[in-house]
Amino acid sequence: MAKEKKLTEEDDALLAELGIEVEAKKVVKHTPPEERIIAGFEEIQQFVEENKRLPQHGEDKDIFERLYAVRLDQIRKKEECRILVKDIDHQNLLDDSTLVEEEVLDDLDDDELLAQLGVDGQEENSITNLRHVKTRAEKRAAEEIANREVCEDFEQFKPLFEAVKKDIDNGLRTTIRFRKDAGFTKTDLKETQWIIVGGQMAYIAEIGDTFKAPNGEEDSRLRVIYANGTESNILLRSLIRAMYKDETSRFITPADSGPLFNGESSADDQESGTIYVLRSKSDHPTIKESREIVHKIGVTGGAVEKRIINAKNDPTFLMADVEIVATYKLANINRVKLEAVIHRFFSPARLDIEIMDRFGKPVKAREWFLVPIFVIDEMVEKIKEGSLSHYYYDPKKAELGKHKSKKGS
Structure with missing residues (x-):
C-alpha cells in the first residue's frame, strides 16, 4: 500500500510540473442500504451477462432468477434506486419497457423478497444460504394437509379402502405411475377413482360442477377421502398439480379387469x-x-x-x-x-x-x-x-x- 501511495504522489508531482491540474477524486460514501441496492443490481447484471437475457418471473424459474426479476422491478419503480445505479447501468437495464412487471413489492429487503417468493430462510441473513428453505410448492402441500378435515362418515368408506388394499396385495389391482409424460394439461381425474398421493391411498368420492378458473382452464371442486380418515375439498387442478410434483404418486387400476385379467379369484385359477x-x-x-x-x-x-x-x-x-x-x-x-x-x-x-x-x-x-x-x-x-x-x-x-x-x- 505504501508503494502505491508513493507512486501516486510522484505521478501527481509530474503532472503538476507539466502544468496539468490534478483534481482530487471525490469519494462517494453510501449508506448500508444503498450498498445493498448496488450489490443487488450488480448481481442482476451478472445474471444478464451470463444468460444473455433479463431475469424472468414464474414458478418454473430458478429461485435466484425470480428474486432478480422482482428486485429489478423494484429498482425500476423507485426513483432513488434508479438514480443510485444509473451510472453503472451499462446494459440499459433501467429501461422498464423490456420487462413486464408481474408483482410489486414495497420493500427491497432480500428476506422479505424471499418470503414473497415462497421461501423462508431459517438461519443466517445471507441471500445465497438456501440450505434450510421451504418452497412455495412445499408450503401449498403443507397448507393442503392442514386444510384436511376429519371425515365424519369414514366408516362407510373404510371397507372400500380395505378391499382395494386387499385387491392390490392379491394382484387383482395394480398401481400405475402418474403420467408425467402426458403433460399437466392432458391429465384428468374421475369420480370414484383411486390414487396414491403424498404416500397415502385416496378416493375421489365426488366431483362438483365445472367452472372456469382465473387462468381460463376448467376446474372443479372435489371431495377426496384419504386412508387416514381425513378428507379435503380440494380443486381438481390442485390435486393434479400435487400428483405431478409427487415422484411417488400413482393411479390404482380398477378391479374389473376384463377378459385377460380376472377380477375375481377362484380355487382353480392359476x-x-x-x-x-x-x-x-x-x-x-x-x-x-x-x-x-x-x-x-x-x-x-x-x-x-x-x-x-x-x-x-x-x-x-x-x-x-x-x-x-x-x-x-x-x-x-x-x-x-x-x-x-x-x-x-x-x-x-x-x-x-x-x-x-x-x-x-x-x-x-x-x-x-x-x-x-x-x-x-x-x-x-x-x-x-x-x-x-x-x-x-x-x-x-x-x-x-x-x-x-x-x-x-
Whole structure:
C-alpha cells in the first residue's frame, strides 16, 4: 500500500510540473442500504451477462432468477434506486419497457423478497444460504394437509379402502405411475377413482360442477377421502398439480379387469404371469439420448426381480442393469401369445440397436421399444378391456390410434 501511495504522489508531482491540474477524486460514501441496492443490481447484471437475457418471473424459474426479476422491478419503480445505479447501468437495464412487471413489492429487503417468493430462510441473513428453505410448492402441500378435515362418515368408506388394499396385495389391482409424460394439461381425474398421493391411498368420492378458473382452464371442486380418515375439498387442478410434483404418486387400476385379467379369484385359477416394463441403465449413446422412453416390454411366469438379476451379462437386457418401471399381473393367459401380441403392436417403434455380447458377437435386441410409459399403461388397459385389436400405435404422435373401420364398434 505504501508503494502505491508513493507512486501516486510522484505521478501527481509530474503532472503538476507539466502544468496539468490534478483534481482530487471525490469519494462517494453510501449508506448500508444503498450498498445493498448496488450489490443487488450488480448481481442482476451478472445474471444478464451470463444468460444473455433479463431475469424472468414464474414458478418454473430458478429461485435466484425470480428474486432478480422482482428486485429489478423494484429498482425500476423507485426513483432513488434508479438514480443510485444509473451510472453503472451499462446494459440499459433501467429501461422498464423490456420487462413486464408481474408483482410489486414495497420493500427491497432480500428476506422479505424471499418470503414473497415462497421461501423462508431459517438461519443466517445471507441471500445465497438456501440450505434450510421451504418452497412455495412445499408450503401449498403443507397448507393442503392442514386444510384436511376429519371425515365424519369414514366408516362407510373404510371397507372400500380395505378391499382395494386387499385387491392390490392379491394382484387383482395394480398401481400405475402418474403420467408425467402426458403433460399437466392432458391429465384428468374421475369420480370414484383411486390414487396414491403424498404416500397415502385416496378416493375421489365426488366431483362438483365445472367452472372456469382465473387462468381460463376448467376446474372443479372435489371431495377426496384419504386412508387416514381425513378428507379435503380440494380443486381438481390442485390435486393434479400435487400428483405431478409427487415422484411417488400413482393411479390404482380398477378391479374389473376384463377378459385377460380376472377380477375375481377362484380355487382353480392359476396365475399365468406378469407383463413387465424395464428401463435400461446402459451408457450406450442411443439409450442415454432417449432413456425416458426406451422400454423393454416382456411377459414372465416368475418373479420379475429374478428375471433381471443377471441383466448386465445378458444381451437381451443390453448388457446393463435395468430398473423395473411397471408390472401388470395376469391370470389364465397364454404368456407366449400375449408377448407376441404386445411386440407386434409396438413393432413400428421397435428400437434398432445392436449389442456385443460377452464374446464380442453382435446381437440384435428385439424386445426394446421407443414408447412412453403412459402409452404402455393405455395399451394394458385396452388388453384388459379386450379391445386392443381396435387400436394401433402411432410412433409419430406417441399415442394410440383407433382403426377407422372399427370406430363404431
